[in-house]
Amino acid sequence: MQVFTSRLTGPAGWSVKAVSPPSTAVLRMNKSFSTDWTVSPSPGTKPGRYSLTVTTTYAPDSALSYTLEVVVPDPAPNAPAYLSDLPWLRTSNGWGPVERDHSNGENQGGDGNMITINGVTYAKGLGAHAPGVIEYYVAGNCTTVTADVGVDDEAGTNGTVSFEVWADGAKVADSGVLTNAMPAKPLQANVSGATLIRLVTADGGDGINYDHADWANAHITCG
Ligand SMILES: [Ca+2]
Numbered sequence: 001m002q003v004f005t006s007r008l009t010g011p012a013g014w015s016v017k018a019v020s021p022p023s024t025a026v027l028r029m030n031k032s033f034s035t036d037w038t039v040s041p042s043p044g045t046k047p048g049r050y051s052l053t054v055t056t057t058y059a060p061d062s063a064l065s066y067t068l069e070v071v072v073p074d075p076a077p078n079a080p081a082y083l084s085d086l087p088w089l090r091t092s093n094g095w096g097p098v099e100r101d102h103s104n105g106e107n108q109g110g111d112g113n114m115i116t117i118n119g120v121t122y123a124k125g126l127g128a129h130a131p132g133v134i135e136y137y138v139a140g141n142c143t144t145v146t147a148d149v150g151v152d153d154e155a156g157t158n159g160t161v162s163f164e165v166w167a168d169g170a171k172v173a174d175s176g177v178l179t180n181a182m183p184a185k186p187l188q189a190n191v192s193g194a195t196l197i198r199l200v201t202a203d204g205g206d207g208i209n210y211d212h213a214d215w216a217n218a219h220i221t222c223g
């Protein structure tokens with residue numbers, strides 16, 4: 001008889017509990033076995049990224065282990081705020097890091113300019129570059145995301161970008177493809193009840209060159 005057992009361990013003080021059986025007496029070739037776990041960080045755990053270790057053992061003498069990363073988020077917002085004033089959960093960005101209250105600029109952090117779309121300047125917003133994702137943990141506290149989106153004037157005349165807002169697994173706003181020749185497009189998204197929201201930029205179908213993507217005045221209503 002074969003016995004397959006999985007074990008999950010977390011940082012000291014964390015509660016890690018299997019909520020379905022963690023072992024099985026028989027695991028046939030090409031079949032899968034899964035276990036659900038409930039993981040609770042210890043009280044006072046600071047926001048950040050933490051590692052859990054999965055160990056699987058197969059009778060009589062084989063074992064395999066690997067690491068899972070979990071994120072303990074910053075507290076969710078509970079009042080209206082500019083998104084550039086909130087901590088994000090994660091980002092990806094086509095050229096350097098996402099900039100707060102500045103355009104993307106070049107590939108270093110802090111080298112952006114005043115956000116400018118078709119000659120109009122903005123003091124607040126997020127300066128990104130397609131393709132990219134900016135994700136926030138909002139815990140169902142928020143209702144609406146608004147922004148004036150467009151391609152930043154620093155990108156010359158060849159940029160094309162589309163802007164999407166996602167509430168958990170659903171796309172709730174889509175700008176369509178915008179170019180440097182267009183003014184900012186007001187975007188409003190209903191994110192009621194969402195745990196996670198994502199601001200997504202895509203390359204407009206013609207590659208990512210010059211795709212400096214501004215979420216000008218990006219704002220979220222919460223609380
Ligand atoms: Ca930059």
Ligand SMILES: [Ca+2]
Pocket residue numbers: 159160161202203204205206207208209211
């Ligand atoms: Ca493009």
